[in-house]
Amino acid sequence: MIVLGIETSCDETAVGIVEDGNRLLSNSVASSMDLHAKYGGVVPEIASRSHIEAIIPTIKSSLEIAKISWKDIDAIAVTYGAGLSGSLLIGVMTAKTLAKTFNKPLYGVNHVMGHIYANFLTKTNLDNYQMPRENPTFPMLAIIVSGGHTQLVVFNSFFDYQVLGITLDDAIGEAFDKVAKMLGLGYPGGVAISDLALNGNDKLYNLPIAKVNGFNFSFSGLKTAVLRQAQALIGEDYTFPSIKLSERLKMSQKADLAASFQYVAVRTVVDKVKKAYLEYHPKSVVIAGGVAANQELRKQLQEVLGFEIEFLDIKLCTDNGAMIATLGSYMHKEGRGQVNPDLLQIEPNLKM
Secondary structure: OOOEEEOOOOEEEEEEEEOOOOEEEEEEEEEOHHHHHHHOOOOHHHHHOOOOOOOHHHHHHHHHHHOHHHHHHHEEEEEEEEEHHHHHEEEHHHHHHHHHHOOEEEEEEHHHHHHHHHHHOOOOOOOOOOOOOOOOOOOEEEEEOOOEEEEEEEEEEEOEEEEEEOOOOOHHHHHHHHHHHHHOOOOOOHHHHHHHOOOOOHHHOOOOOOOOOOOOOOHHHHHHHHHHHHHOOOOOEEEEOOOHOOOOOOOHHHHHHHHHHHHHHHHHHHHHHHHHHHHHHOOOOEEOHHHHHHHHHHHHHHHHHHHOOOOOOOOOOOOOOOHHHHHHHHHHHHHOEEEOOOOOOOOOOOOO
């Protein structure tokens, strides 16, 4: 069973092909991130125009890498939410057209769920991929950490799950981006913060962990605490504008702020994961989403949980078509969610 997945929820045009829900045949990504960097974040209009230009070449590239043709494809899966409306439209319209043209079953996929299912990819003949040795087992605790999402979910089976907690304000990736902008580090913020943090003292500043009941998260207070600490370092009060901080801060101060922020942001997630692990006793723990590539997060999870976690290859943490194809494979296998191409619509605010 071979499924082609299309992902265009944000700024990456991505197409992946997966066999039997666990073998990665191809994973092609065309990113427009360089076009957005000078604006300090993703510009929806630029993203959607980039998808229009890249979608067909990326599909062709994925088929060529997998060494297959359309006659070998058993089904098509596409992200229909959550994401940017214009970006989602390009992927969905393309998938609907291909499904009708080649008479293939079509599956609409939840972007956030797709990130989790990438953890079921364990085999590939592609170069430069480090795959998990075996599939996660149920019950499974999943941590979704990205620019738009921070969630904690427990799965009893592939489609039987309970959302334990979500962020009440900023997602962790969004907080990374905002702090990076505050420190003048550019976009994307996650990589910039992580790189600079290597030169900083992560215990120098006593930044707060939000006290939120249950398994929910909050990062807005931490972000504000970084702002206040930065203002104090240059001898200014709370009225000093954040956009002028970077020109007054020394690079060593930026490194210490980046390290301290990253440590506490990660600790915020890890503390909730430990609490959920002790309460639900999952047989496996997986981490998904762009921030899953963060080395500090991986390090703290290993230390706190005390056992080896099968982490995804970094190329499968960020948005990709392979994760959509993988979820589509299990939907196809279990007879769930096939849609009429004429009826599939985007849902920008789709939840799990």
